[in-house]
Amino acid sequence: MPGKVRFCFHCDGFPCDRLGHLDKRYRTKYGMSMIDNLERIKKVGIRQFIRHEKEKWTCPECGGILCVHESQCLTCLNQWR
Numbered sequence: 001m002p003g004k005v006r007f008c009f010h011c012d013g014f015p016c017d018r019l020g021h022l023d024k025r026y027r028t029k030y031g032m033s034m035i036d037n038l039e040r041i042k043k044v045g046i047r048q049f050i051r052h053e054k055e056k057w058t059c060p061e062c063g064g065i066l067c068v069h070e071s072q073c074l075t076c077l078n079q080w081r
């Protein structure tokens with residue numbers, strides 16, 4: 001139903017196979033889970049989730065934004081993972 005599903009967990013199929021495969025790849029390769037993230041958003045709300053994520057993805061060395069796909073900070077090249 002268009003406009004009714006804001007987050008994957010609003011869908012009856014959550015977590016679907018497609019999301020499951022993506023989640024598995026990201027858990028293995030990048031150490032993060034979008035299914036866990038979605039469960040957290042459902043539990044604590046998007047605002048608190050974003051506050052926490054903003055902290056989590058900030059470089060401790062320079063305050064730059066960390067990218068999930070890169071093990072180095074793209075600003076200062078600090079190896080963070």
Ligand SMILES: [Zn+2]
Nearest residue numbers: 059062073076
């Ligand atoms: Zn940095």
